[in-house]
Structures are given as structure tokens and as C-alpha cells.
Amino acid sequence: MKSLQTARLTDAEAIKQFTDDLLERSPADQTEVMVTEWDSALTRFANNGIHQNVAERNISVRVRVVKDGRTGVASQNQMNPDAAVNVLDRALAIAALQPAGDVVPMPGPAPAPEVEAWSEATAGASPEQRADFVQAVCAQAGRAGLKAFGAYSTTAAQLAIANSLGVSHHHRSTQAAVNSVVMGEAGSGYADRSAIDVADLDREELAAEVIDKAARNQHAQPIEPGVYEVVLEEYAVAEMLEFLSFMGFSALAAQEERSFMRLGERITGEPVAIWDDGLDRSGLPAPFDFEGVPKQRVDLIKNGVATGLVYDQLTATRAGRPSTGHGLPAPNAEGPFAVNLFMAPGSVAKAQLASGIKRGIWITRFWYVRIVQPKASVITGMTREGTFLIEDGKLTRPVKDLRFTESILKALEGTQALSQTTKLQASEYFGASRVPAVHLKAFTFTS
Amino acid sequence: MKDLADAALNAAQLKGAAYADVRISHHVQQNLTVKNGALASVSDDANEGFGVRVIVDGAWGFAGSSRLEPAEVEVVVERAVRIAKASGRVRAGRVELGAPVTSKGRYRTPLERDPFGVPLSEKVDLLLHADAAMGATRGVTIREGSMEFIRETKVFASTEGAFTEQELFESGAGIEATATSPEDVQNRSYPNSFGRHQGAGGYEYIAALELDRHAGRIGEEAVALLTAPQCPSGVKTLILDASQTALQIHESCGHPTELDRVFGMEAAYAGTSFMTPEKLNQLRYGSPVVTITADALTPTGLGTFGWDDEGVPAQRTFLVDKGLFVGYLTSRETASVLGQQSNGTMRADGWNRIPLIRMTNVNLQPGASSLEQMVSETNDGIYMETNRSWSIDDKRLNFQFGTQLAYEIRDGKRGRLLKNATYAGITPEFWNSCDAVGGPSEWKVWGLANCGKGQPPQVAHVAHGAAPARFQRVRVGILK
Numbered sequence: 001m002k003s004l005q006t007a008r009l010t011d012a013e014a015i016k017q018f019t020d021d022l023l024e025r026s027p028a029d030q031t032e033v034m035v036t037e038w039d040s041a042l043t044r045f046a047n048n049g050i051h052q053n054v055a056e057r058n059i060s061v062r063v064r065v066v067k068d069g070r071t072g073v074a075s076q077n078q079m080n081p082d083a084a085v086n087v088l089d090r091a092l093a094i095a096a097l098q099p100a101g102d103v104v105p106m107p108g109p110a111p112a113p114e115v116e117a118w119s120e121a122t123a124g125a126s127p128e129q130r131a132d133f134v135q136a137v138c139a140q141a142g143r144a145g146l147k148a149f150g151a152y153s154t155t156a157a158q159l160a161i162a163n164s165l166g167v168s169h170h171h172r173s174t175q176a177a178v179n180s181v182v183m184g185e186a187g188s189g190y191a192d193r194s195a196i197d198v199a200d201l202d203r204e205e206l207a208a209e210v211i212d213k214a215a216r217n218q219h220a221q222p223i224e225p226g227v228y229e230v231v232l233e234e235y236a237v238a239e240m241l242e243f244l245s246f247m248g249f250s251a252l253a254a255q256e257e258r259s260f261m262r263l264g265e266r267i268t269g270e271p272v273a274i275w276d277d278g279l280d281r282s283g284l285p286a287p288f289d290f291e292g293v294p295k296q297r298v299d300l301i302k303n304g305v306a307t308g309l310v311y312d313q314l315t316a317t318r319a320g321r322p323s324t325g326h327g328l329p330a331p332n333a334e335g336p337f338a339v340n341l342f343m344a345p346g347s348v349a350k351a352q353l354a355s356g357i358k359r360g361i362w363i364t365r366f367w368y369v370r371i372v373q374p375k376a377s378v379i380t381g382m383t384r385e386g387t388f389l390i391e392d393g394k395l396t397r398p399v400k401d402l403r404f405t406e407s408i409l410k411a412l413e414g415t416q417a418l419s420q421t422t423k424l425q426a427s428e429y430f431g432a433s434r435v436p437a438v439h440l441k442a443f444t445f446t447s
Numbered sequence: 448m449k450d451l452a453d454a455a456l457n458a459a460q461l462k463g464a465a466y467a468d469v470r471i472s473h474h475v476q477q478n479l480t481v482k483n484g485a486l487a488s489v490s491d492d493a494n495e496g497f498g499v500r501v502i503v504d505g506a507w508g509f510a511g512s513s514r515l516e517p518a519e520v521e522v523v524v525e526r527a528v529r530i531a532k533a534s535g536r537v538r539a540g541r542v543e544l545g546a547p548v549t550s551k552g553r554y555r556t557p558l559e560r561d562p563f564g565v566p567l568s569e570k571v572d573l574l575l576h577a578d579a580a581m582g583a584t585r586g587v588t589i590r591e592g593s594m595e596f597i598r599e600t601k602v603f604a605s606t607e608g609a610f611t612e613q614e615l616f617e618s619g620a621g622i623e624a625t626a627t628s629p630e631d632v633q634n635r636s637y638p639n640s641f642g643r644h645q646g647a648g649g650y651e652y653i654a655a656l657e658l659d660r661h662a663g664r665i666g667e668e669a670v671a672l673l674t675a676p677q678c679p680s681g682v683k684t685l686i687l688d689a690s691q692t693a694l695q696i697h698e699s700c701g702h703p704t705e706l707d708r709v710f711g712m713e714a715a716y717a718g719t720s721f722m723t724p725e726k727l728n729q730l731r732y733g734s735p736v737v738t739i740t741a742d743a744l745t746p747t748g749l750g751t752f753g754w755d756d757e758g759v760p761a762q763r764t765f766l767v768d769k770g771l772f773v774g775y776l777t778s779r780e781t782a783s784v785l786g787q788q789s790n791g792t793m794r795a796d797g798w799n800r801i802p803l804i805r806m807t808n809v810n811l812q813p814g815a816s817s818l819e820q821m822v823s824e825t826n827d828g829i830y831m832e833t834n835r836s837w838s839i840d841d842k843r844l845n846f847q848f849g850t851q852l853a854y855e856i857r858d859g860k861r862g863r864l865l866k867n868a869t870y871a872g873i874t875p876e877f878w879n880s881c882d883a884v885g886g887p888s889e890w891k892v893w894g895l896a897n898c899g900k901g902q903p904p905q906v907a908h909v910a911h912g913a914a915p916a917r918f919q920r921v922r923v924g925i926l927k
Contacts, residue, residue: 040903041530042902042903043533043534044902045537045715046539046710046711046712046714046715047539047711048537049537049538049540050506050507050533050536050538050539051507051534051539051712052507052509052712052902053506053507053508053509053530053531053533053534054508054509054510054511054530054800054801054903055509055510055511055526055527055530056510056511056512056799056800056903057511057512057513057514057523058496058511058512058513058799059513071488071489072491073489073490074490074491074492075490075491075492076492076493076494077493077494077495077496078495078513078514086493087493090491090493091491094489094490094491094567097489097566097567097568098486098489098571099486099571101486102485126533127508127530127532127533127534128533128536130533131533131534132536134537135536135537138537149711149714149715151715151716151902153902153903179715180715181714181715183714256589256627257588257627257628257629257632258589258627258632330488330490331478331487331488331489331490332488333480333487367718367840367841368838368839368840368841369838370836370837371836372835372836372849372869372926373632373867374632375627375630375631375632378926380836380838380847380869380925381838382839382841384840384841401840401845403838403840403845403847405847405869405925405926428904429904446847446871446925447847447871447922447925
């Protein structure tokens with residue numbers, strides 16, 4: 001194992017010793033202990049200068065016990081012998097106070113494949129390195145007569161999960177992410193990047209994209225709302241995918257009849273393929289879930305047909321099948337969650353996606369998306385930082401941001417083309433999507 | 448606690464900080480969920496640590512750690528100072544905090560019954576009773592109830608001499624009934640959406656909600672909504688219940704009056720604001736019945752405390768006075784730019800985050816009307832209750848909200864139940880169309896425990912005093 005000194009994470013062997021000791025000490029019928037530790041830093045900038053600059057070292061020890069058909073969960077952010085006693089006692093006390101009931105079964109041991117998700121460069125990133133990156137973006141924006149805003153973060157983390165049935169997994173990961181809005185007097189642009197290795201974040205490329213977008217998006221004029229042919233950049237596509245995952249890819253949503261997924265039926269256009277794969281290093285991989293189950297690839301939509309759902313221990317037990325490794329930390333009333341999403345690319349260069357559109361709208365990203373009708377997959381939100389009119393295959397002028405209200409599945413039904421390249425989009429919360437840009441036949445703007 | 452705080456402040460000064468503050472917090476939280484007649488989960492979470500904020504050469508640095516140990520204090524302060532020096536490489540200007548803040552004292556949330564002393568069985572029984580009442584209606588397919596209790600002790604100390612100690616309590620609960628059909632999902636929740644209704648206080652707050660008394664009604668309403676007609680599309684008079692009015696205040700007045708947003712400090716994430724400084728004391732934000740205050744002294748409000756996380760005392764200030772935009776939510780740094788003193792709204796989501804400008808209790812002052820009167824005066828309108836979806840642009844102008852339940856209003860009377868109700872508007876146009884606000888008897892403080900802002904993300908617990916309110920010429924029924 002490589003040195004963990006730079007990110008100040010606890011040695012994996014020390015964590016294993018801690019979890020082993022806690023499991024040994026527990027009088028419960030079944031015990032699970034999950035340790036999450038992270039050392040992260042974030043440099044935030046506005047008006048071409050750093051205005052917030054923070055770092056955090058933190059840990060979480062979460063213990064689930066099952067005793068006499070009763071479950072208790074407790075957590076605390078200390079990892080030492082006293083803390084182990086304390087958190088275990090609290091979990092046992094909660095379990096003892098409960099009526100006996102259904103218990104979510106803990107998984108038995110199963111090997112999880114090794115997935116490299118660690119970068120020494122990211123773990124060792126310094127505040128000076130972050131400042132230099134920000135300086136480059138701000139300086140270029142300043143030279144263009146624009147102002148840069150954004151955040152640049154580096155995180156090193158590790159997750160260990162063990163239970164009394166023999167599960168014992170450990171995984172460490174890094175993530176570097178930067179987002180930037182660049183503003184002029186009358187408009188703005190947006191770009192972001194995420195990677196496991198900080199060296200993969202190219203400051204020149206990011207600055208060029210966001211400054212170009214801002215420069216083109218000045219003095220936008222309003223356009224009549226209505227139904228338009230659209231091109232969605234990867235930022236917008238990834239957000240749609242996240243909402244699909246939230247509303248319908250979970251087995252719990254299906255079991256509770258809340259999901260739009262009708263397995264075996266075509267629910268989108270034929271070119272659409274969406275899957276979840278926690279082992280693909282082109283995403284932000286994690287080899288096992290928060291219940292200690294190894295992750296499986298799940299095809300969710302294939303050739304436009306709904307083909308699968310993601311399961312955790314509870315929903316898998318109800319369905320009489322194994323978990324797919326998509327459980328969240330206990331106690332979890334939300335059900336399983338697909339957090340390593342992929343959408344298949346097409347064969348068209350991104351720059352050519354607008355070429356066949358007589359009159360349409362090019363959308364950079366969405367903002368403040370919310371669910372309107374979950375079963376119909378209807379969402380609403382605004383466009384933001386780069387909305388352009390397409391005329392005769394060319395982006396002719398910026399238009400004022402529009403509100404859309406649209407069914408995601410209906411929009412994807414009209415999938416005309418997908419870009420041949422894909423982009424990694426880290427979620428605002430956790431997980432990530434790798435998606436292409438898409439050309440859709442119809443998209444409804446309501447104001 | 449004081450020794451650790453002193454050590455951090457001394458170390459910061461020795462390493463060159465012109466200003467430093469330290470927050471040490473211990474946060475405990477209990478959550479329980481009942482689902483479909485059974486206890487689904489109980490958890491007990493504890494979280495402690497400290498964070499040090501420094502200014503070196505006019506630039507900010509911050510670092511925090513969960514390890515409350517003397518050796519870690521040195522490491523964390525060193526890290527904060529190094530970060531501040533790095534900030535100084537790319538400085539847009541020097542940080543100025545204005546007059547020193549030297550607050551001292553102790554504050555504890557007033558409460559009658561410590562929620563952590565209430566037996567778990569009592570809490571579970573209350574939720575199970577409500578669950579059973581929701582299930583009495585055939586067709587309710589999912590029943591959920593939850594409670595959340597928080598106790599946070601925090602110490603704040605600064606190199607200016609401030610030293611405050613606070614013990615803050617929150618209690619919250621809520622229930623939700625869902626009805627499904629092959630084509631549709633409808634849900635009703637009480638007292639509010641977003642999982643639960645929460646306030647600063649003890650278990651007495653939960654008892655007063657009378658969850659079991661309202662459970663049967665929301666079960667019936669969820670099932671009835673499945674077969675209810677869609678909310679019609681058009682331009683109509685809109686009457687909002689108090690909880691939806693509270694969210695409207697939150698999104699369209701609370702956020703745009705945050706002065707950090709106005710100055711671009713949130714531009715790359717939450718956005719900016721249409722309420723720019725040249726509009727102060729000029730913009731007719733709303734009609735004369737619209738007066739909005741930020742009041743950190745409101746009883747039971749989630750934005751009620753002794754001092755903010757810069758040590759500034761809790762206070763009441765006007766944001767909108769009889770329709771005129773008159774004030775911002777401010778911090779020491781942002782207020783000094785306008786030549787003002789902070790009005791005490793800086794709060795952090797724990798020891799590991801820096802404080803940001805957050806709403807306290809942003810309250811629409813009660814009016815002279817009532818829900819009954821508003822309905823009786825309306826010929827063609829829609830009444831909407833309990834939020835279902837919410838979306839607003841990054842300047843806080845263009846919004847669209849949906850509610851769980853709606854009723855048609857015809858000729859002064861409540862008519863058909865309607866589903867999938869939505870309305871949309873532009874903030875100043877909407878508030879200028881407000882012609883009636885309910886009186887003190889219908890005014891209530893609504894807790895929102897899910898307000899997101901900042902990078903890394905922070906969640907604030909805020910509140911809004913609100914009563915039912917009426918708006919004219921509103922676009923409703925925006926549906927795909």
C-alpha cells in the first residue's frame with residue numbers, strides 16, 4: 001500500500017484492528033461496523049479572487065446490531081477504544097428498546113474485486129497548488145474582461161465495512177473536482193471537471209471552455225416558450241440521469257409501485273442504453289456498497305427497453321434474489337440507489353449534434369431541477385449559463401434562460417443522436433455519471 | 448472546551464493571524480422512522496470536533512478536525528494559516544470585518560421536556576397510532592412517519608475577546624400517506640412536506656402537532672387525489688396555505704436578500720440575486736400588505752439562537768417594509784462593504800464548515816384577513832396546500848411550485864378537489880399581486896430543515912412565520 005501520509009488518513013491495518021475488536025466485543029447476534037474517513041480541502045473563488053478556503057479531517061464509525069430480532073444503529077465521529085465501547089453500547093441500547101420485527105439481513109462474505117481509485121497526487125494536493133490552478137482561471141478570465149467564480153476541491157477518503165458473518169472490505173479513493181462560472185456584464189458561462197487524479201484536471205482546457213461559453217452568452221434575448229428540438233450538453237444529461245435514478249431505478253420504488261420502470265417494455269428511444277457499473281474506472285468506482293455487498297453491473301435500459309433494477313439486502317430479500325450491491329448506510333428507508341451511472345455514446349461528434357436542426361435550442365446545463373410527477377418522470381427546472389438558439393444547424397445567438405417542464409422518458413423517446421464522446425459528471429451528493437451529449441426531437445419550455 | 452479554544456486562538460496569533468475564531472461543537476441526533484405499521488429504523492448519531500477560521504494578510508483560511516486533542520489543535524491551526532496564505536496569492540480584496548465583536552454569555556433553547564429523556568417507546572407509539580389512522584382508508588399503499596431530535600452544544604471564541612456557549616435543541620415529526628395506481632402516485636403529508644415539521648424546542652413541540660388527529664384525513668386525501676381532476680391551466684386568483692406561503696418566502700425573499708449572494712460569493716453554485724444594492728430602499732418588492740422580517744428571536748423558530756457563528760447577537764431586522772425592499776441578511780464581512788453592522792445571520796452546518804449567511808426566521812408579518820374571508824371574496828381561484836415541488840432560477844426571479852393538494856374556488860366557495868396543482872411567476876410581480884394575508888390566529892412558524900447552500904455543501908435549519916395569503920392573476924396548472 002502506498003503512503004497515506006499526505007492526506008492524513010488512518011492506516012488500513014489500524015482500521016481493520018478497530019473493526020475486528022469491535023465485532024469481537026459485540027454481544028449481538030449480528031454486528032456490522034462501517035468506517036468512513038476523509039481528508040478534504042476546497043478552494044472557492046469569486047470575482048477573480050479566493051474568498052473561501054477550507055479543509056477538513058473527519059471520520060464516521062457506524063455500528064448496526066441485530067439482537068433478538070431487534071435492530072439498533074448508532075454512529076460517532078471518533079475511532080478509539082472508548083468510542084468503540086460507546087457507539088456499540090448505544091446501538092445495543094436502541095435495539096433493546098425496540099419491539100421485535102423484520103430484520104434486514106446482513107450479507108455473508110463475498111470477494112469484492114480490487115478497483116484502483118486512488119491518486120497520490122490528489123491525496124497530496126496542497127493549498128498552494130489549488131491557489132495556482134484558481135489563479136490561472138482567474139487571470140485568463142480577467143484578461144478577457146470577465147470575472148471567474150467557482151470551487152476547486154481535492155478529497156482523499158476510505159471506506160471499510162465488516163460484519164460478524166465474515167464480511168471485511170476496504171477501499172480508498174481520491175477525487176478532484178473543479179467547477180467555474182465566468183461572468184461578463186451581460187451573461188455567463190459554465191464548465192466543470194472531475195477526476196480521480198488531480199493531474200487530469202486541465203486548467204487551460206477548463207478556462208478555455210468556460211470563457212468561450214461566457215463570451216458567446218452575452219446579451220441573451222428572450223425567446224417564446226414552447227416545444228423545441230434541443231441539444232443537451234453532458235451537464236444536463238447527467239442531471240436527467242440522476243433524477244431517473246432517484247425516481248425509478250430502485251427496486252424499492254418498483255416494489256412500492258412508485259417507479260416508471262416497466263420491465264420488458266420500451267420506455268425510451270431505441271438508441272438509449274443506461275447501466276450502473278461500480279467497477280468501471282472511467283467513472284468514480286467503488287467495489288462494494290454500504291452493506292458490504294460487491295457491486296454488480298446492472299443494465300437498466302437497453303435499446304430503449306427497461307431491463308433491470310438495483311437491489312439492496314432488503315429489496316433483494318423481498319424479491320427472493322441476491323442484492324446487486326446498491327445498498328445505502330443503515331438505517332435506510334430510502335432503498336437502494338444507482339450511483340455509478342453510464343449512458344452509451346453514439347457516433348456523432350458533439351459539435352455536429354446541432355447540424356440537422358432547423359430551429360432548436362442548445363442547452364449547457366440545468367438548474368434547480370425538481371420532480372413534478374414521479375411516475376410520469378416529469379421534472380421542472382431552468383436552463384443556466386449557456387442557452388443558445390440553433391438555426392439551420394448553427395448556434396446563432398444566446399437566448400434568455402427558460403423554464404422547462406418535461407417528462408424525461410418522453411424526451412428520451414425522441415432521441416435523435418448521441419455524441420461519440422462521453423464526459424464524467426460527479427454528482428452534487430455522491431456517485432457520478434458518464435454520459436454523452438444528446439439531440440432530442442422535442443423538449444417543452446413553459447416560461 | 449475553554450482550554451482548547453484558548454490554545455487554538457493563541458496558536459493562530461503566534462502563527463501570524465490578524466484575526467481568528469474557533470468553534471467547538473458536540474452534536475447528537477436521534478432519528479426514528481415508522482413505515483407501514485412497523486418501526487423501520489432508529490439511529491443515534493454523535494458528531495464532535497472543532498474548526499478554526501483565520502485571517503492572515505487580509506485573506507481567509509479555515510481548517511477543522513474531529514480530533515479534540517491538543518496536538519491536533521496545533522496541526523489544524525497550522526493548516527488554516529497555510530491555507531489563508533495560499534488564499535492571499537489570489538486575493539480580490541482585503542477582508543474587513545468592521546467593528547470588533549466581543550459577545551459573552553450563555554444561551555439555551557427554552558424547552559419543557561428534553562426530547563432525549565423521552566422513552567423511545569412513547570415516540571414509537573405516537574407514530575404507530577398515526578400510522579394506523581392513515582391506514583384506515585383503503586387504498587393507502589405506503590404509510591410513513593418520522594421524528595428527529597437534535598441537541599448541539601457549541602462554544603465560540605475569537606481573538607477579539609468573544610466567548611459564547613450555547614445549547615440548542617430541535618424537535619420534529621411528520622407523517623405521510625401515499626396512494627398509488629398503475630398510472631399515478633399521490634401523497635399527502637402533515638404538518639408539512641420534506642419529511643417533517645421541526646422547531647426549536649423540546650418534546651412538547653411534538654405533542655402539540657397531534658399527528659394522530661390529522662392522520663386519517665391525509666390518508667383519505669391521498670386516495671381521493673388519485674381520481675381527482677387535474678388542476679386546470681389558466682390565470683387565476685391563488686390562495687396558498689401557510690406552509691406553502693412559508694416556502695414561497697424562503698425561496699423568493701429569504702435567498703435573494705442574502706448579501707453574500709448579491710456580492711457573487713455563491714455565484715458558481717446557488718447563484719446570485721436580483722435584489723442588488725442599488726434597489727435597496729427603491730424596489731417595490733411587494734404590495735403594502737407584504738412586510739417581511741428576519742427575526743432570530745422568534746419562539747420555536749429553527750433560526751432562533753443566542754449568537755450567530757461570528758458571535759453577533761440574535762436580532763430582528765426588516766427586509767421588506769410594507770412592500771418596500773429595505774434590508775439584507777448580512778455577515779460582518781459583507782455588511783462592512785455597505786458600511787453597516789452585521790445583523791447576525793452567519794451560521795455553519797457544524798464544526799467542519801465555515802459560517803455562511805443563512806436565513807434565521809424570515810417571517811411574513813400577519814395581516815388582517817383569514818383563509819375563510821379570502822375564499823369568500825374569490826370568484827375564480829385555486830387554493831393550494833402543502834408543497835410537492837419547488838424550483839426557482841439562480842437570481843430568484845422565475846419560480847414554479849407544485850402542491851400536494853388543491854381545491855377549486857368558485858363564487859366564494861371551495862369546490863372540487865384537484866391534483867397535480869402548480870403555479871408559476873416572477874418574484875416582484877407575484878408579491879405585488881398579494882392582496883391579503885391571514886391574521887395572527889392563522890400565523891404559524893414553519894421549520895425548514897433542508898436549506899442547501901455553499902461549497903462544500905451545507906444544510907441549514909431555518910424557519911418562516913407565515914399565514915395563508917392570496918395572490919391575484921397568477922398562472923396555474925403548468926403541466927407537461
